[in-house]
Amino acid sequence: MKSTSQFIPKSLRPFGLAMAIATAFSSAAFAADSELKLAIAKNYNAQLKPLFEYFHQNPELSFMETNTSARLAKELRAAGFEVTEGVGKTGVVAMLKNGPGPLVMLRADMDGLPLEEKTGLSYASKVQQKDPDGKLQNVMHACGHDVHITSLVGTAVQMAARKNQWSGTLMLVGQPAEERVGGAALMMKDQIWKRFGQPKYALAFHVDSGSEAGKITAEEGSPYSGVDTVEIIVHGVGTHGAYPHLGKDPVVIGAQIVMALQAIVTREVAPREPAVITVGSFHSGTKSNIISDEAKLQLSVRSESKETRALLLSAIKRVAINTGRAAGLPENLLPEVFERDTPTPPTLNDIPLTQHLKKVWTEKLGKDAFSKPKMRDGMGAEDFPFFVSDPYIPSVYFSIGGTPKEDFERESKGGPAVPGHHSPIFKITPEPAVRAGVEASVIALMDLLKK
Numbered sequence: 001m002k003s004t005s006q007f008i009p010k011s012l013r014p015f016g017l018a019m020a021i022a023t024a025f026s027s028a029a030f031a032a033d034s035e036l037k038l039a040i041a042k043n044y045n046a047q048l049k050p051l052f053e054y055f056h057q058n059p060e061l062s063f064m065e066t067n068t069s070a071r072l073a074k075e076l077r078a079a080g081f082e083v084t085e086g087v088g089k090t091g092v093v094a095m096l097k098n099g100p101g102p103l104v105m106l107r108a109d110m111d112g113l114p115l116e117e118k119t120g121l122s123y124a125s126k127v128q129q130k131d132p133d134g135k136l137q138n139v140m141h142a143c144g145h146d147v148h149i150t151s152l153v154g155t156a157v158q159m160a161a162r163k164n165q166w167s168g169t170l171m172l173v174g175q176p177a178e179e180r181v182g183g184a185a186l187m188m189k190d191q192i193w194k195r196f197g198q199p200k201y202a203l204a205f206h207v208d209s210g211s212e213a214g215k216i217t218a219e220e221g222s223p224y225s226g227v228d229t230v231e232i233i234v235h236g237v238g239t240h241g242a243y244p245h246l247g248k249d250p251v252v253i254g255a256q257i258v259m260a261l262q263a264i265v266t267r268e269v270a271p272r273e274p275a276v277i278t279v280g281s282f283h284s285g286t287k288s289n290i291i292s293d294e295a296k297l298q299l300s301v302r303s304e305s306k307e308t309r310a311l312l313l314s315a316i317k318r319v320a321i322n323t324g325r326a327a328g329l330p331e332n333l334l335p336e337v338f339e340r341d342t343p344t345p346p347t348l349n350d351i352p353l354t355q356h357l358k359k360v361w362t363e364k365l366g367k368d369a370f371s372k373p374k375m376r377d378g379m380g381a382e383d384f385p386f387f388v389s390d391p392y393i394p395s396v397y398f399s400i401g402g403t404p405k406e407d408f409e410r411e412s413k414g415g416p417a418v419p420g421h422h423s424p425i426f427k428i429t430p431e432p433a434v435r436a437g438v439e440a441s442v443i444a445l446m447d448l449l450k451k
């Protein structure tokens with residue numbers, strides 16, 4: 001048989017050979033990518049679709065994901081992983097060792113929210129569960145964590161089927177209690193890195209109802225903000241509502257504090273620096289004609305740098321205490337300011353790693369695989385940074401769209417609004433979201449674990 005070069009004119013042979021080789025590699029890569037898509041589609045119909053519906057119909061509250069973690073562990077074992085349960089209370093760690101190479105982690109969160117589902121879906125949740133305080137709650141997957149854990153299983157299946165194409169160790173993590181912001185920290189406290197190894201790279205993704213189903217978003221910077229929970233106890237002097245001059249009204253003082261807090265963001269933080277102070281809870285009193293002796297404010301404080309966080313927390317304390325002084329409270333009754341729960345640092349994608357994976361995704365999936373760039377208009381938080389901040393691990397937290405393009409088009413023409421996360425009518429179109437989540441995860445992992 002004649003060689004390929006014999007069919008190319010001598011003057012063009014070097015160029016022609018290069019083109020032929022490039023075409024051969026391109027065709028092989030295309031075939032491999034097509035094979036991955038087909039394999040994911042087949043697995044979705046056979047396994048992931050019913051699995052997603054099971055997770056959606058059976059949500060569990062934070063740190064109470066016992067059935068969820070047990071089912072996740074079962075599916076990961078069936079895919080060939082060595083699985084450990086009970087890490088950080090209800091967390092799951094699945095390991096697949098496959099020769100020499102780096103350790104790479106992919107994380108998915110598992111918990112639902114205390115909401116009554118009102119989507120009308122055939123597989124809608126009707127679950128009720130007692131919360132840690134013993135109160136019976138309706139429970140719903142209103143943030144898409146069912147997509148995440150279903151995709152984690154799909155990723156496990158595809159990576160196990162391709163062991164001859166990568167080398168290293170893959171760690172898959174089912175994390176509890178992301179909604180309460182505590183699961184990642186508890187898994188770290190449970191010595192996850194010491195027990196299973198510290199990853200060289202870490203990945204996670206979140207489904208996004210605000211993006212077109214199946215599309216990828218990967219920000220070079222901060223996709224999620226840091227959050228602190230602050231409580232202010234406003235003391236007062238109680239009295240009859242008809243004789244306000246005989247007391248010190250904590251409701252009025254608290255209202256003045258609420259308004260003064262907003263000036264911190266608008267007048268002390270640089271205009272282009274992200275910062276939010278939200279007073280989400282204000283409680284005082286028992287009856288209309290009684291001036292209480294105490295009011296309680298609960299704040300959500302969000303930032304994206306250590307400097308801004310320190311400024312906000314310091315200013316909140318200053319404003320609260322001095323508003324009390326301005327109201328004439330004695331020093332022993334000045335407002336008290338406490339930081340509650342576990343503060344969460346901002347999620348900061350490693351920029352070189354993000355740029356690299358975006359290039360890989362573009363090469364494998366094309367430019368159309370990405371969502372159209374848009375300005376982030378909120379300051380949601382995530383506890384994934386507890387895994388990657390100290391010690392620092394290069395990481396990428398990306399998102400996958402979960403709403404069909406047609407829904408956005410109807411909304412733009414005056415139709416029903418696309419529901420956001422944490423809404424009782426929140427819903428994701430599972431097939432494109434799960435399949436894209438698996439595909440993007442596998443492509444990224446195969447690159448980071450390539451031989």
